[in-house]
Amino acid sequence: MRFDASFEPRPATLDLWFIDLAIEASDDEWGLLAADERERAERLIIPSKRRQSVRARAALRRVLAGYVGEREAATLRFGYGDQGKPRLEHPDTPTFNLSHSHEIGLLGVVLGELELGIDVEHARPGRAFSSIAEHFFTLDEAAWLASLGPHDCARGFYRMWTHKEAYLKALGTGLSFSSRGFSLAVDDEPASLRSTSYPGDRAERWRFARLACPPGYAAAACWAGGPLELRCFVAPGSGPECGLEREPDSLLADRP
Numbered sequence: 484m485r486f487d488a489s490f491e492p493r494p495a496t497l498d499l500w501f502i503d504l505a506i507e508a509s510d511d512e513w514g515l516l517a518a519d520e521r522e523r524a525e526r527l528i529i530p531s532k533r534r535q536s537v538r539a540r541a542a543l544r545r546v547l548a549g550y551v552g553e554r555e556a557a558t559l560r561f562g563y564g565d566q567g568k569p570r571l572e573h574p575d576t577p578t579f580n581l582s583h584s585h586e587i588g589l590l591g592v593v594l595g596e597l598e599l600g601i602d603v604e605h606a607r608p609g610r611a612f613s614s615i616a617e618h619f620f621t622l623d624e625a626a627w628l629a630s631l632g633p634h635d636c637a638r639g640f641y642r643m644w645t646h647k648e649a650y651l652k653a654l655g656t657g658l659s660f661s662s663r664g665f666s667l668a669v670d671d672e673p674a675s676l677r678s679t680s681y682p683g684d685r686a687e688r689w690r691f692a693r694l695a696c697p698p699g700y701a702a703a704a705c706w707a708g709g710p711l712e713l714r715c716f717v718a719p720g721s722g723p724e725c726g727l728e729r730e731p732d733s734l735l736a737d738r739p
Contacts, residue, residue: 497712501696506534539581568655579593582603593711598654603702606700610637647662649704672693
């Protein structure tokens with residue numbers, strides 16, 4: 484599937500593509516996948532996980548084909564880093580990062596090479612947020628969450644969690660670098676990296692953005708480098724109900 488003729492990639496811009504993962508994967512979408520992608524999907528026992536995998540990878544191929552001018556999305560070839568982070572094997576390749584949770588996928592694409600991480604999470608109020616924070620947040624981060632009180636705890640948790648995941652995905656370390664090895668400040672907008680123990684890294688080189696997303700979700704982006712304009716789109720094969728309806732965090736802020 485080709486993009487509408489009006490779409491034009493722009494430099495210094497982070498394009499965010501929302502993917503509806505509630506729709507059943509079609510035969511055409513299965514047909515877009517490479518053999519290794521199909522094998523990974525077929526190994527998923529839970530039908531919803533299999534659907535998410537196929538829909539997300541098919542949308543990734545369709546979107547990236549529009550950026551590189553490839554006529555057939557199925558012909559795109561991917562390589563993988565040491566921790567499994569994918570990259571597109573194509574001249575003048577854009578940078579991209581894909582995240583999905585429950586029924587929403589979120590793909591970030593930037594022209595050129597830079598470190599980029601995207602995270603989207605299905606927000607589930609009522610979880611043991613303080614207990615989770617004790618295991619995955621630094622002492623400063625956990626103390627900040629505790630200071631919010633019960634009314635804002637869920638909103639604060641997902642804001643912190645998505646920003647931390649976005650940074651880890653931008654680094655491309657997988658689980659080899661602890662989520663307690665760095666500390667974020669997310670009470671101001673935009674968030675900032677207070678400190679990091681990742682070898683050779685510098686906190687000041689990172690930028691963050693809290694992203695608007697469909698109701699029931701929270702999302703964040705992290706990248707190294709200068710400021711980027713943000714644009715939002717709905718991926719090919721997804722309906723308009725996958726678009727943006729509220730400001731970031733509103734799904735949690737307006738709960739009693």
